[in-house]
Amino acid sequence: MSDIIDICDLKFAWHEQADFEFNIEKFTVHKGEKLFLRGPSGSGKTTLLSLLCGVISADSGELTMLGKNLTQMSPTKRDQFRADHIGVIFQMFNLIPYLTTIENVLLSCNFSPLRKSRALKNSQTLEAEALRLLSHLDMGDENLLHKPVNELSIGQQQRVAAARALMGAPEIIIADEPTSSLDADRCHSFLELLFKECKIAGSTLIFVSHDTRLKEDFDRTVTLNRAVLKNQKDIVTISTEGAM
Numbered sequence: 109m110s111d112i113i114d115i116c117d118l119k120f121a122w123h124e125q126a127d128f129e130f131n132i133e134k135f136t137v138h139k140g141e142k143l144f145l146r147g148p149s150g151s152g153k154t155t156l157l158s159l160l161c162g163v164i165s166a167d168s169g170e171l172t173m174l175g176k177n178l179t180q181m182s183p184t185k186r187d188q189f190r191a192d193h194i195g196v197i198f199q200m201f202n203l204i205p206y207l208t209t210i211e212n213v214l215l216s217c218n219f220s221p222l223r224k225s226r227a228l229k230n231s232q233t234l235e236a237e238a239l240r241l242l243s244h245l246d247m248g249d250e251n252l253l254h255k256p257v258n259e260l261s262i263g264q265q266q267r268v269a270a271a272r273a274l275m276g277a278p279e280i281i282i283a284d285e286p287t288s289s290l291d292a293d294r295c296h297s298f299l300e301l302l303f304k305e306c307k308i309a310g311s312t313l314i315f316v317s318h319d320t321r322l323k324e325d326f327d328r329t330v331t332l333n334r335a336v337l338k339n340q341k342d343i344v345t346i347s348t349e350g351a352m
């Protein structure tokens with residue numbers, strides 16, 4: 109299996125005096141993998157996702173995605189890289205409340221001609237592709253499509269956020285605790301839909317959750333460990349369960 113993400117000797121601290129430092133010797137994610145990322149509160153899950161999304165940059169080391177070293181890119185190039193190659197599902201979904209379901213899904217293509225052209229390979233128009241994805245996620249009902257998203261239930265908003273992330277078939281989907289506000293049944297059915305769509309799009313999934321019951325459904329579990337060291341800094345390392 110080829111690697112889609114490769115981290116080598118990466119170091120990151122929020123600032124010089126911070127009591128928290130990332131120190132990742134080696135971390136790889138394979139193409140098409142479904143990865144479950146866990147760790148106690150404060151262990152750095154969101155920080156790692158921010159590094160992967162290029163919102164922040166490592167202090168040293170290498171973070172290579174799709175063969176490109178993000179640590180050598182300018183912030184503007186990283187923003188474009190994220191728009192082209194990464195679909196993000198946020199914990200609070202980050203939908204635009206006054207826009208409709210379909211308008212929110214179309215947003216993904218606004219900043220990426222690449223994703224726009226990929227979406228148009230699947231369907232004749234962007235609207236048709238958004239509708240196709242929303243239908244697969246059980247959100248194709250005409251009444252729901254044209255409703256402002258702040259009038260949708262949490263479960264419905266979550267599926268709109270998933271459709272937005274999947275629009276234009278990005279190579280990587282990053283999901284930051286998207287199921288935290290769902291009951292067990294709805295959580296399971298959401299995961300099934302997400303897995304199915306990632307498979308169709310050929311996307312690699314990195315999924316953060318505190319709910320370790322979900323990990324059985326994933327190819328591999330990665331745990332962030334925060335170790336308190338004598339020099340007052342906590343160093344975060346990574347350990348893995350499951351086949352590499």
Ligand SMILES: Nc1ncnc2c1ncn2[C@@H]1O[C@H](COP(=O)(O)OP(=O)(O)OP(=O)(O)O)[C@@H](O)[C@H]1O
Nearest residue numbers: 122123126128147148149150151152153154155156
């Ligand atoms: N913007 C920031 N500036 C300074 N320190 C930060 C910032 N964001 C996070 N931290 C610190 O980095 C460490 C890791 O935080 P992070 O949010 O990545 O953990 P987490 O595992 O996602 O936690 P949780 O599960 O509670 O969301 C914490 O010590 C936190 O205080």
